[in-house]
Amino acid sequence: MPGAHTGAGARCRLRVPGFTARFRCPVLSPGSRYQHPLPALNSPVPVAAASSARCPLSRRPAPLPAPAAPAAGPLPVQLPEPVALPRPVPVARGGSAPGAGCRGRFRCGCRSPLAGAGSRCPFAGAVPVPVPGARSPGRSRCRSPLAGARCPGRCRMGGVCSRAFRRLRPRRVMSAAAAAAAGSGAGGGRGPVLTSRTMNPAVRRVEYAVRGPIVTRATQLERELQQGASKPFTEVIKANIGDAHAMGQKPITFLRQVTALCVYPELMNDKSIPSDAKDRAKRLLAACGGQSAGAYSAxxxxxxxxxxxxxxxxxxxxxxxxxxxxxxxxxxxxxxxxxxxxxxxxxxxxxxxxxxxxxxxxxxxxxxxxxxxxxxxxxxxxxxxxxxxxxxxxxxxxxxxxxxxxxxxxxxxxxxxxxxxxxxxxxxxxxxxxxxxxxxxxxxxxxxxxxxxxxxxxxxxxxxxxxxxxxxxxxxxxxxxxxxxxxxxxxxxxxxxxxxxxxxxxxxxxxxxxxxxxxxxxPVSGQILLGALVDPPQPGEPSYETFMAEKKAVLSTLAHKAQLTQEIFNKTPGIHCNPVQGAMYSFPRIDLPPRAIAAAKEKGQAPDTFFCMRLLEETGICVVPGSGFGQREGTFHFRMTILPPTEKLKVLLEKLSSFYTEFVKEFS
The missing domain is CATH 3.40.640.10 (Type I PLP-dependent aspartate aminotransferase-like (Major domain))
Structure with missing residues (x-):
């Protein structure tokens, strides 16, 4: 439907959230609940101001409808009082009205379809207003996300866009225009520079399940237990992350001795610390600026x-x-x-x-x-x-x-x-x-x-x-x-x-x-500890026997816990756990009944997230749903570390298996 995306009820082909087919353009339809993809244009054009207006991306006029009756519930954008629209203003090179300095450090020589919309370029810090009679601009230096989208006289939302506009990612349009609207100059309201609309949109796409909402809830439960709240468990077991020392593993003595000597050299006088640890600490300190672990390194x-x-x-x-x-x-x-x-x-x-x-x-x-x-x-x-x-x-x-x-x-x-x-x-x-x-x-x-x-x-x-x-x-x-x-x-x-x-x-x-x-x-302290790791005690040195014994004890205990995890899980019908050949985690698959999947859908959660949240609330066990790591469609998993002490791990595995059995009965 080329050239007709702005009229009331007309369809728009721009695939942007809030501005898709079947929705009226809020610039021209004040009663609409949906926002224009360019946040700078979210304030609807007052219907009393003119009988027609142009979308800044189209040369074809579109009639303004009568004001829509207020819909039930609050609208996301309140209509302003009717005011007279400004008359078209000659546009200077650079995409902004005369005298308006471009704030975006734009240097390209492309045409911006907003540069001649009868007002300041939205990327120059002023809010654009569609104006009757607006024309496609001349050559512009604006480097807005829309730069290069030459208007051929028909609405480029309708499918006759230039190559540059077709490559345009709608999120970039929204974020750039939102930034311009938030930073508007004279006459604009003062507001925060950084908002959820002006922040880097790439950050919104970042997800990190290992420290996600389930872990946040686990921390809240810990705080509630400390305040005396009654729960069906006495402690929260965070089996969500591979943090060995938090799970009770003891540090390797030699590594800590070398690090302590570098951080506090006065310990060189301590006769209980073996000489090989002191020798390594002296060499590491000599390699540090000013012979101090507090100095920058290269x-x-x-x-x-x-x-x-x-x-x-x-x-x-x-x-x-x-x-x-x-x-x-x-x-x-x-x-x-x-x-x-x-x-x-x-x-x-x-x-x-x-x-x-x-x-x-x-x-x-x-x-x-x-x-x-x-x-x-x-x-x-x-x-x-x-x-x-x-x-x-x-x-x-x-x-x-x-x-x-x-x-x-x-x-x-x-x-x-x-x-x-x-x-x-x-x-x-x-x-x-x-x-x-x-x-x-x-x-x-x-x-x-x-x-x-x-x-x-x-x-x-x-x-x-x-x-x-x-x-x-x-x-x-x-x-x-x-x-x-x-x-x-x-x-x-x-x-x-x-x-x-x-x-x-x-x-x-x-x-x-x-x-x-x-x-x-x-961090220099981390470099020092790494230096001790890759330069361990050698046979015949004072720390060698202790170092090797501690290393062997840790690894053999982990191997035993890996075997224990696999055996207990696989005894439970519906839990399928592959052998833990290495690393610090098991990633068992769980069968979930259709009713549990439906209940998760009602809560807006992934089924394995629903299971893990219930597990946390009823047992205090914190694990990470498999959906946070990725999994084949139709399968459900969770990740659990094998790091807790052996006795605690055994209790954890048995409680988790029992909970799973009751969970399946509840939703069968």
């Missing part, structure tokens, strides 16, 4: 620690490592975000596509959303213990290339939340696939110490890539990540980690150095 990290990481990697893989390819970070998460920032680019069909496993750790989906990249989820095979299949990668890649530019393949090994450990053959197949399809590999290997299942072993992507030889070892680009937060250390709060980049373009590497420099440096 942005890529303390050079000595980077050298120790390189030596650690060489001992692990049998492959040489260059300290200049190693960047210390605020945990592995920060390093992952930095690499994704380098890779995210383009718009429309050229936007970067990122292949991530489903289920996946929500850090990836959240970062991809924030960077306005495209998430391409490939399903892990649950029936094969969450194995990764190259055929599934090919399916997702082919589908993704229809609407974006896939450039990145993310692997989590061992898996989070699924706990699988990839075989060497699988890793080789993935590397060959990345080589054939020209993809950048990101290997999240933070759980490399957490291997429990018999026959399972950790193989780093770097080791396999190197042993495959040319052309793979010389061309496949790889970034791998490790952290002090997981493994047997569990030092989440110190926020220490690193990444190693392989085969990265030297010019891009320079940009990476610049990007990490913006944040000055990672």
């Amino acid at each position: 942005s890529p990290g303390i050079e000595l620690v980077r050298q120790h990481v390189a030596r650690f990697l060489q001992q692990r893989d049998g492959v040489a490592a260059d300290p200049q390819n190693i960047f210390l970070a605020t945990g592995a998460s920060d390093a992952i975000v930095v690499i994704l920032k380098l890779l995210a680019s383009g718009s429309g069909a050229s936007r970067t596509g990122v292949l991530v496993p489903i289920p996946q750790y929500p850090l990836y989906s959240a970062t991809i959303a924030e960077l306005s990249a495209v998430q391409l989820g490939y399903y892990l095979a649950e029936e094969q213990c969450w194995a990764l299949e190259v055929a599934e990668l090919r399916r997702v890649l082919a589908k993704g290339r229809q609407h974006c530019c896939p450039r990145v393949l993310c692997i989590i090994n061992p898996g989070n939340p699924t706990g699988q450990v990839q075989s060497r053959q699988c890793i080789e197949d993935v590397i060959k696939f990345a080589y054939e399809e020209n993809l950048f590999l990101m290997a999240d290997e933070v759980y490399q110490d957490n291997i429990y299942a018999k026959g399972s072993a950790f193989y780093s992507f770097k080791k396999v890539l190197s042993e495959m030889g040319p052309p793979y070892s010389k061309t496949v680009e790889l970034a791998s990540f490790h952290s002090i937060s997981k493994g047997f250390m569990g030092e989440c709060g110190f926020r220490g980690g690193y990444m190693e980049v392989i085969n990265m373009d030297p010019e891009v590497k320079e940009q990476l150095v610049k990007l990490v420099s913006v944040r000055l440096c990672p």
